[in-house]
Amino acid sequence: MTLQTDLRHIIDTEDYNKFLEENENVMICCGRMGPMCVPVYAVMEELQEDGEYEHVAFADMLFDNPHAAVIRNLPECSGFMGLPFTVYYKNGKVVKATSSIQNREQITEILDSEFKK
């Protein structure tokens, strides 16, 4: 299975580390093409397209990719039992993580509070 989104796809651990190193503000959605994940990807695509959050780098990663353990095993994701795992990073450090579906309002609230322009 692949993620059929217009987001940047994180393919492995090396790519993940590189993406975090190259970008100050990062949002990665780790999921499948399922009912709870797709709305989150869609919001991310819109935010990317709108250009309102140019200071944030958006990406996704397939949950079933063995390399996605870098996200699945984050302490901030322990206790999560619903896809997608959405993780927000500032300078490579996790600042927030959510489990399951989130709407645009919930996502932008986190972006606005964690990644001030």
Place this chain on the structure above:
Amino acid sequence: MAFFNINIMETNNFDVIILGGGPAGLTAGIYLARAKTKALILDTGTIGGQVVLTHEIANYPGIESISGYMLAKTMRKQAKSFGCTIKSNIKISSLNLSGKLKKVVVNDKDEYTAKSVIIASGGKSRPLNVPGEKEFAGKGISYCATCDGDFFQDKEIIVVGGGNSALEEAVSLTQYASKVTIVHQFDHFQAYPWAVEEAKNNPKINFIMESEIIEFFGDESLRKVKIEHQRTHEISEMEIDGVFIFIGYIPRTDFIKNIVSLNERGEILVDNNYQTNIEGVFAAGDCLEKRYRQITTAVSDGTVAALNAIEYINK
């Protein structure tokens, strides 16, 4: 300054506003825009509606197999390519559908006007609406077996519901869970007999009938539910690792319930031209009172509503 105001008004004035960007709304957008009608699609969520949640569509004529996400994406692209304006994840602040000029205020600030409105707001999964449900969503409560089933390997779970989805998903979840308990509010199932048979024959599945979950408890994740028997009102508690909720769909018509005529299930009533009780206001798709809800029927509704809206605005 006056010139600026005029520009704003022109930008926000459309021939037809479509409320909802699922297959019905997008089809209406395609037909309207292709007919050089200035159309705007407004959606409170993701464009594509429930179709984006379908893993594989194999019964859409002309396309052998496609994901719902890709089908919706193509429909959106098609509508935009013909000139339809699309705005998603908006909040409808107010609606004034009476009179010749219909008004929709969005996000408490942007006003859009049009001669006609098509309501294609679709449906949504029905939640239980009980304490703890929101708190433990993603932390033990799920609405998708395909997405979250593997988090419950060798765990004990509950499936809520008695329709085809509930019973089919309960059977599917037995590949992960050690025990699946189906909790259903009635003494019989609404699912097809073969689905009931398959669930009843599965040794990992048992049943609690005539009962409803009335509260969820836990700490970092779900631990326990409170169940009430519908006839005796006896309340019991059950320790559980996860709960999957499949109790059907409801139309997204709350925002128009005092504006257009609805039936007792909240579905919109329309005439043969898909016009509601308000002149110039049409409806299409899953929010309508109808028996079958398919992508193809939504597309059909959207087409007819759009053509009637075109005829209405050209009167």
